[in-house]
Amino acid sequence: MMATLRSLSGLLFSVSLTLLGLIAVTFFIGRVVPIDPVLAVVGDRAGAEVVERVRVEMGLHLPLYQQFWDYLGHVLRGDFGNSVLTANPVAEDIRRLFPATLELATAATLIGVVVGVPLGVAAAVWRGRWLDHVIRVVSLVGYSVPVFWLALVGLLVFYAELGLVVGPGRIDIYMEETVPFVSGVILFDSLLAGDREVFWNALSHLLLPAAILGYFSLAYIARMTRGFMIEQLSEEYIVTARAKGLAPARVVWGHALGNVRVQLITVIALAYAGLLEGSVLTETVFSWPGLGRYITGSLLNADMNAVLGGTLVVGAVFVGVNLLTDLLYRFLDPRVR
């Protein structure tokens, strides 16, 4: 029990150190890397008076360690400053937009797990056969293709040519904000409001971007599952289970897959976090009003507060997902406990 507590507190300590490091990195990017941070805020047409005022407002006349201390205090209170572009506090913008990214990434991960795990298992069972080769190609393509390009081609083929899906955006314009904002996840909110029309409309908008992003997590999950399963299937307990006459399906899905579930959770969590990255580009292509598009949009308008706030939140989510995985790992794997 003591050992568990000690390892848990060690984990928390290391996570908070990492978070502190994240904040330090964004601080440096915002304050130290630009040749003139004031210029980045006010633009090059501002007068000397304005420049001086902003300099003091930003605290740039203070020594660096004090600037960092102030920055840290603001960030820990959830204050990332105001966005130049939307004039809202950045934290508020992020709270409003993050559910959209969450919705997209979750749907994509679901696709990745539901399709990827069985594919990986099948590839391991029929190792070296045609299905294995097909899956190898699928995952290699997933590692090699630019996500924004695949999204564009997907739009071209499934929307423009075949007309199978609806176009970009998260929902048809005339339906926007027809259901009350509860969680921000439209699929959930519309169900809560009992509005079926909005639900189906949102789902049809979600389909293509989620499938494109899901392909990438599928490629990764299938490949990793295959590796884990091959390792397990060569273990002696599998031979024993087969020898005593258990049905092959039970051996594979019950025994072997049961033993890789802990590793699988890690992989799925990594894939989920990785989608945050893919979503930056995918959201841009699909005009998906999420965090990714917010970051890139602010970037093109030199809105540093928004960029750094978004970056920090994504990094923190990354760390959070990893922490959660670590905890689940400890919980599920008795050897770590």
Added chain:
Amino acid sequence: MTVSAQETLTFPASRASAGLAWLCRVWRELAANPLTLAGIMVIVGLLVMAVAAPGMTSYDPLAQDLSQRLLPPSTAHWCGTDELGRDIFARIVYGARITLRIVLLVLAVVAPAGLLVGCAAGYLGGWVDAVLMRITDIFLAFPKLILALALVAALGPGLDNAVIAIALTAWPPFARIVRARTVSLREAEFVQAARLMGAGRARIIVAHIVPLCLPPLVVRMTLEMSGIILTAAGLGFLGLGAQPPLPEWGTMISTGRAFLLDQWWVATMPGIAIFVVSLGFNLFGDGLRDVLDPKTETRV
């Protein structure tokens, strides 16, 4: 990897001959795998395109001809023309130079940095290890593209700044791999022997540990190349990497986006180039790993 009885009995006559024999063996094993061979061919193709670009196309990648704008692929323009009448095939061929330049510049910074950090952390241990690996973890905690985006936002868009941003985000995996290898070598018998004979830290690291860190490092480099290419293309697509009129593939897709529905080739063709090149590096890297570093099957 079967070693025949003949081979085990004959010894190489010199160091050079041993090295040559090793190179031959690596090459034979690489060439035995058709997929690896395909990857090598793609990489060679990229090199040829970059070096011999003027010989491969008679068009100027920057020359505009508005009477020829947005033409579909034909025998005159293999990949069609873009919105300013420039030949897309020529732009892709010349774009190989930019892609290659980005990859090589990034690797030239990142591989030595990873080697330095990894060796120092792994061999010295203690607080040096703790601090260096903590920093590595912090950089790994950001998704690469997003950190690169933030960096470019601070530095300003452009090809050189994109290279700096990618390099700053790409070194952690290298440091991790080198550190793991160094830790496993630190107490090896041959290192202890060298230490007994009075070799200093620097000498042990440079002469005994670094050479053995190179194979996994090289494997990692080839596997990371596709990631670097994709990140660079992503930055270009968002308008933060190479700036127009430079024929960078990601930037080309970004301009082609406006014509996607009616002139599909403008955005599609450069994407195929990115895909093929990054697939080539992945295939080559996979094959190289099987030959040089067979124990590590999974990738991070």
